[in-house]
Amino acid sequence: MDDFLRIAKALADARRLAILERIAARGHAACQHLCEEFPVTQPTMSHHLRLLADVGLIEMRRDGQYAHYRLRTDVVEAYVSTLEMRLRVRSVRDTAAKKGAVRK
Numbered sequence: 492m493d494d495f496l497r498i499a500k501a502l503a504d505a506r507r508l509a510i511l512e513r514i515a516a517r518g519h520a521a522c523q524h525l526c527e528e529f530p531v532t533q534p535t536m537s538h539h540l541r542l543l544a545d546v547g548l549i550e551m552r553r554d555g556q557y558a559h560y561r562l563r564t565d566v567v568e569a570y571v572s573t574l575e576m577r578l579r580v581r582s583v584r585d586t587a588a589k590k591g592a593v594r595k
């Protein structure tokens with residue numbers, strides 16, 4: 492399975508998507524804090540985080556016994572670009588940039 496499909500499969504789970512959104516909103520998050528915010532056990536949270544890390548959407552940094560996660564924006568941007576290409580849609584960013592260029 493290619494990376495695009497692996498990411499799509501990981502994002503298809505509503506809980507994983509919510510976890511990813513929380514990490515993105517904060518810039519980074521500790522596993523312990525995510526466990527406190529979501530009604531799941533620590534092993535379940537670790538499973539979700541491991542899947543997100545395995546497909547490259549987040550990366551982990553150890554700080555003693557604590558694991559901190561951050562969003563890999565480069566991977567998200569590449570995924571979105573591939574999705575736009577596969578669906579043959581123009582990027583909202585590209586559209587906004589063209590409108591801005593026309594107005595100037």
